[in-house]
Amino acid sequence: MITITEFQKIGVGITGFGIFFVLFGILLYFDSVLLAFGNILFLAGLAIIIGLRRTFTFFFQRPKLKGTSFFLGGILVVLFRWPVIGMILETYGFVTLFNFSNIMLKMDLQYENTERTELPSANMDIIFNFLWTLPDKHRIYDHTRQKHL
Structure with missing residues (x-):
């Protein structure tokens, strides 16, 4: 905590x-x-x-x-x-600063590797670790992935 x-x-x-x-x-x-x-x-x-x-x-x-x-x-x-x-x-700088493409790629790889409990290191580890502890994370993530496919 x-x-x-x-x-x-x-x-x-x-x-x-x-x-x-x-x-x-x-x-x-x-x-x-x-x-x-x-x-x-x-x-x-x-x-x-x-x-x-x-x-x-x-x-x-x-x-x-x-x-x-x-x-x-x-x-x-x-x-x-x-x-x-x-x-x-500012928007371009924010996206470049936090490198969101790498974060989403790492989260996608983490989702496919469900036996691992830790998220790979990224700029926003704290936020994604919090999201990873949510009970319905797979349902939320599946819903967002289906929208983009």
């Missing part, structure tokens, strides 16, 4: 508000103020959850510099009030 401190709970709340403001800014036709506020809250919440040093080392690893530059550049473009271009850059 993962223990979360009170300080990290505050970080989760700040990150949640950041995601809310980003989604609300997109809903209101790319309102640049809401998007910028959401981006700042998201990054601040992330830094509170995992710490400043870990946040810095996560974003500025050599293989992740391309994704980091697009993500942070997109935030900067949103701050300069070009929200559509900024969100496109």
Whole structure:
């Protein structure tokens, strides 16, 4: 069981508000103020959850510099009030930063190897390990696989 401190709970709340403001800014036709506020809250919440040093080392690893530059550049473009271009850059940077194609491939391989209980290492191990502990995971995963086939 993962223990979360009170300080990290505050970080989760700040990150949640950041995601809310980003989604609300997109809903209101790319309102640049809401998007910028959401981006700042998201990054601040992330830094509170995992710490400043870990946040810095996560974003500025050599293989992740391309994704980091697009993500942070997109935030900067949103701050300069070009929200559509900024969100496109942020989305590309986010996908590049977390490398979702490798994660889905590893999860697919894990699903086919049901005798293993651990998930292979990836950028988002914590989320997938949590999802792997859910009781109806195979039914949910089968449903999503059938949609894509």
